[in-house]
Amino acid sequence: MPRIPHAARALPLLTALAASPLALQAATPAAPATTQASGAAAPATAKTTAPAATAGQASTPTVQIQDAWVRGTTAQQRATGAFMQITSSTGARLVGVSTPVAGVAEVHEMAMHGDVMQMRPVPELPLPKGQPVTLKPGSFHVMLMDLKAPLSPDTPVPLTLTLVDPQGQRQTVTVQAVVRPLGR
């Protein structure tokens, strides 16, 4: 894995500047110019913001999830679908989903094979920058399998999504999905 040292080196810088890519362009030329007048101020600021940004990375939500819901199940049912709308402000890939109510959670897509509609796992779902991606019945969905108990409308289902942003930063987001009764 020869890429890891390079990525690791770039990571703190990207993290520190994630809020505004323009900050890098603005700060770099400004540093030599201010060296004579107040040179001490610029490096001091840079040093304090870098660790703060790294420590606060989990609290910077770049992904919005709306209308998360799960189809309710009967006592005999071992699988169901979860649906939602995901919008990433930075662009990202959805690489995994987990939930305590199911042994397995996978992102699936529906596709026609001949005249039969089938579903298959998608290793990662691209989330284009600023564009809502809708997971819905008959399309992309989260498949919950090995259900541990029937899902009823009075108990929300926590879903934890793992996303990777364009810099390779991993982020997890947990939403409480509403359980809709069967037949709706």
Ligand SMILES: [Cu+2]
């Ligand atoms: Cu499926």
